Amino acid sequence: MREDKMKAFSAVGERVPVIDGKEKATGEAKYASDLKLPHMLYGKILRSPHAHAKILNIDVHRAKKLPGVKAVITANEAPKTKWGAFIQDQTLFGIDKVRYIGEEVAAVAAADAYIAEEALGLIQVDYEPLPAVFDPEEAVLHGAPLIHEAARDNIALRLEFNRGDVVKGFNESDHVFEERFMTSLVHQGYTEPTASVASVDVNGRITLWAPFQYIFTAQRRLAQALNLPSSKIRVIQTKVGGGFGGKTADENSIPICCLLSQATGKPVKMVLTREEEFVAGRPRVPAVIYLKMGVKKDGTFMAKEVKLFADNGAYSGKGPSTMKTAAMRPDSLYRLKNIKTEALLVYTNKVPTGAYRGFGNPQGTFALESMVDIIADRLHLDPCDVRLKNAVQTGDTTAHRWHIRSCEYSQCIKEASAAVRWRERKENKQKGIGVGIAGCIHACGNRHFGMDGSNIFIRFTEDGKARIISGEGDIGQGINTVLTQIAAEELGIPVQDVEISTADTDLTPFCLGAFASRLTTMAGNAVKLAAADAKQQLFDIASRLLEVHPEDLLCKEGIISVKGSPTRSLTVGAVVQAGLFKLAKGDILGKGFFNPDSEVADPESHYGNISPTYQFSAHAVVVRVHEETGKVEILDYVAAHDSGRIMNPTIAEGQIQGGVAQGIGYALLEDMQIRMGKVLNPNFTDFKVPLAPDLPPIRTIMIEAEDPQGPFGAKGLGESTIVPAAPAIANAIFDAIGVRMKNLPFTAEKILQAIKMDSKH
Numbered sequence: 001m002r003e004d005k006m007k008a009f010s011a012v013g014e015r016v017p018v019i020d021g022k023e024k025a026t027g028e029a030k031y032a033s034d035l036k037l038p039h040m041l042y043g044k045i046l047r048s049p050h051a052h053a054k055i056l057n058i059d060v061h062r063a064k065k066l067p068g069v070k071a072v073i074t075a076n077e078a079p080k081t082k083w084g085a086f087i088q089d090q091t092l093f094g095i096d097k098v099r100y101i102g103e104e105v106a107a108v109a110a111a112d113a114y115i116a117e118e119a120l121g122l123i124q125v126d127y128e129p130l131p132a133v134f135d136p137e138e139a140v141l142h143g144a145p146l147i148h149e150a151a152r153d154n155i156a157l158r159l160e161f162n163r164g165d166v167v168k169g170f171n172e173s174d175h176v177f178e179e180r181f182m183t184s185l186v187h188q189g190y191t192e193p194t195a196s197v198a199s200v201d202v203n204g205r206i207t208l209w210a211p212f213q214y215i216f217t218a219q220r221r222l223a224q225a226l227n228l229p230s231s232k233i234r235v236i237q238t239k240v241g242g243g244f245g246g247k248t249a250d251e252n253s254i255p256i257c258c259l260l261s262q263a264t265g266k267p268v269k270m271v272l273t274r275e276e277e278f279v280a281g282r283p284r285v286p287a288v289i290y291l292k293m294g295v296k297k298d299g300t301f302m303a304k305e306v307k308l309f310a311d312n313g314a315y316s317g318k319g320p321s322t323m324k325t326a327a328m329r330p331d332s333l334y335r336l337k338n339i340k341t342e343a344l345l346v347y348t349n350k351v352p353t354g355a356y357r358g359f360g361n362p363q364g365t366f367a368l369e370s371m372v373d374i375i376a377d378r379l380h381l382d383p384c385d386v387r388l389k390n391a392v393q394t395g396d397t398t399a400h401r402w403h404i405r406s407c408e409y410s411q412c413i414k415e416a417s418a419a420v421r422w423r424e425r426k427e428n429k430q431k432g433i434g435v436g437i438a439g440c441i442h443a444c445g446n447r448h449f450g451m452d453g454s455n456i457f458i459r460f461t462e463d464g465k466a467r468i469i470s471g472e473g474d475i476g477q478g479i480n481t482v483l484t485q486i487a488a489e490e491l492g493i494p495v496q497d498v499e500i501s502t503a504d505t506d507l508t509p510f511c512l513g514a515f516a517s518r519l520t521t522m523a524g525n526a527v528k529l530a531a532a533d534a535k536q537q538l539f540d541i542a543s544r545l546l547e548v549h550p551e552d553l554l555c556k557e558g559i560i561s562v563k564g565s566p567t568r569s570l571t572v573g574a575v576v577q578a579g580l581f582k583l584a585k586g587d588i589l590g591k592g593f594f595n596p597d598s599e600v601a602d603p604e605s606h607y608g609n610i611s612p613t614y615q616f617s618a619h620a621v622v623v624r625v626h627e628e629t630g631k632v633e634i635l636d637y638v639a640a641h642d643s644g645r646i647m648n649p650t651i652a653e654g655q656i657q658g659g660v661a662q663g664i665g666y667a668l669l670e671d672m673q674i675r676m677g678k679v680l681n682p683n684f685t686d687f688k689v690p691l692a693p694d695l696p697p698i699r700t701i702m703i704e705a706e707d708p709q710g711p712f713g714a715k716g717l718g719e720s721t722i723v724p725a726a727p728a729i730a731n732a733i734f735d736a737i738g739v740r741m742k743n744l745p746f747t748a749e750k751i752l753q754a755i756k757m758d759s760k761h
Contacts, residue, residue, distance in 0.1 A: 011488040011495050012712050015650045019481045032195035032209055032238040033271045043260045043270035044116035046106040046123050048098035051349040051677030052132035062122040068115035071263040074106045079227040087316040092252050099314035101677045102279035104252050109260040109268050136309040136346035147347040156312050157320045157345040161606050163399040169303025169338030173294030180290050181367040182743040185672040187283045188356050189689050192241020198258040199267035206233045206258050211240040211247050213475050214513020215503045218249040225255040237503035240475040245355030250282045250317035278682030282354030285322045286311045289367040295375055299386040304336050308343040313352035319345050326360025330368040332398035333441040334390040349677050358719045369438035369727035384417050401607045408642035408703040412618035415701050416640035420620040432625050434736025438727035439618045443611035444716035445518035453595030454526035455509040458534045460588040464573025468500040471508030472523045478651035479519045483527045486711050490531035492555030517716030524711035525594035534590025541579040613709040615716050616642040619724040623732040630748030634696040644707035644715035656721045657698045663725020665690045671745050
């Protein structure tokens with residue numbers, strides 16, 4: 001079936017090797033921590049040991065006298081500007097007080113990292129500890145310690161909306177169910193820690209090398225934090241050793257690196273330790289979710305009510321958008337019409353939280369998809385049947401006015417469940433073995449302002465090779481390879497004749513970068529338009545050389561020929577050279593700008609079609625639960641995805657397998673343990689993530705329904721891969737032992753405790 005659908009294409013749909021795969025496999029790829037510049041210094045940061053405290057005095061004199069130290073800076077030497085993605089509430093260093101263990105207090109630049117570390121120990125900071133609060137539900141209570149004076153009741157943001165008639169929906173329900181769910185604080189777990197190299201020139205302009213997921217947004221944020229015009233900052237993306245939302249210009253170390261370069265006039269490198277990543281990065285927003293649903297006895301959903309507490313930590317970063325995603329996105333997976341939601345983003349004296357693959361969707365979907373199975377069990381219905389009865393369909397407009405232009409969610413459910421022999425397993429139950437399923441909807445972009453598109457150029461070199469000039473950047477997901485395939489397909493040249501630039505704010509056109517699973521749709525459309533423009537320019541030149549009309553030409557495998565007369569032909573290289581030297585046409589530079597017809601959601605009602613299209617998935621899992629130990633063993637895992645036409649099956653399979661691995665970690669292992677604001681497991685020895693031997697075979701099913709909005713029918717994939725994992729595993733555990741796990745992660749200890757509690761009732 002795949003071969004039949006793809007046979008009309010030469011590059012799209014092929015298993016083209018990742019273009020930088022050899023570099024990475026051989027160790028030749030250069031990451032920010034590998035960079036070395038002449039006269040480079042090394043930066044280190046002193047961090048607060050208190051969760052909440054006044055800063056009484058900072059004495060840096062001894063540190064400055066240490067041989068090899070070139071600069072010591074505190075809030076006194078830094079801009080006092082408050083900055084942040086959505087809420088401007090953080091400064092580069094604590095001013096007057098600190099709000100979490102790990103907050104930046106001072107920084108040092110020295111001749112080497114060891115001297116810089118030693119200098120930190122010579123800085124004397126006097127603190128006056130203040131009362132602290134660590135639980136978001138406690139933080140909103142009257143009398144709780146106030147973390148930000150401007151935030152009443154410690155509420156950074158409140159989101160409230162109603163859809164339909166919730167009271168009527170519950171009144172017309174045959175059954176009403178209520179549950180409380182909790183998700184955990186987890187780190188993105190990327191291999192490469194946050195690193196940067198900053199170099200200021202004689203004119204005060206900063207060049208910064210860093211593994212950002214988006215360079216232009218990072219440039220804008222840095223300008224805000226450093227109180228500089230954005231033109232004074234050049235950002236060059238280095239290789240990204242994993243991002244998953246954690247490298248989106250929210251934490252302070254990179255602008256502090258820039259400050260140290262300004263202070264010394266020298267290049268400065270700063271690489272965070274793994275412990276710093278955990279205590280001062282931006283891990284996933286944990287949530288407490290109270291969910292109430294009304295249903296008919298046949299399983300039809302009638303009403304949904306949610307109250308959600310999102311733990312912002314000490315500063316906001318991506319917290320506002322993450323909370324909104326958790327509160328809203330899962331609603332559009334089903335034909336829900338009556339919805340009432342209240343969501344609170346709450347400050348606590350803990351590490352600030354932020355974006356992680358799926359944004360807030362894993363949190364909200366964990367609650368909803370667990371509840372679907374609770375409903376099915378109480379009504380003695382099959383969980384797949386309940387989902388199919390309520391599933392959103394192509395052509396629907398959801399309660400939030402999302403336009404569903406292509407949707408194979410129902411088919412994902414059917415194929416994933418069939419692959420794990422759902423009906424057979426349900427009919428022939430085995431002790432301790434269970435099967436579960438869960439679904440997901442995710443965006444392919446998320447319009448926050450006027451543009452949510454992409455801007456890409458293609459320039460032909462003298463020898464006929466196409467060079468994509470793009471600032472979107474590859475963060476390891478393979479988008480650069482996909483863009484070369486799309487360009488090659490549209491141009492009619494071999495994939496090996498297409499290369500792509502490094503993302504650089506000085507040299508590439510403005511774009512938004514990697515987030516919200518947007519790049520296949522947005523950048524894919526832009527590069528296709530740029531290729532079409534460049535091809536038209538090629539044909540205009542070739543038509544003069546071959547004495548035909550441009551519309552009478554075609555290009556295949558790098559040969560431009562006359563339709564019906566293949567011997568009348570020229571190579572692309574010959575046409576480019578003729579344009580440059582014979583016809584004096586100048587460079588062939590194709591331009592592609594794509595901006596979808598999505599909408600910015602109304603700030604009051606929150607209605608709006610935020611994405612041009614949406615991706616869907618359903619994951620089915622088979623587990624064995626060892627009741628004596630509480631251990632969960634995954635026997636089979638099937639991930640069915642509707643991501644439109646697949647551009648590169650190898651990359652798509654890798655994205656799914658990687659996302660599922662993270663989802664399994666979220667479900668069974670990962671939990672940043674915090675006591676009185678201190679992270680107790682800030683390393684990969686104590687913060688457990690799944691390793692290859694821990695993972696089951698992960699089977700993938702691609703439901704390739706062509707999307708009308710995407711390039712060659714494609715749409716996004718990356719984030720819908722992680723979202724269904726936790727609820728699918730929770731549902732399988734319940735099917736295996738009859739115990740409902742509602743608090744992530746499902747560790748062996750928690751399962752044993754739940755079994756004991758269940759046996760008492």
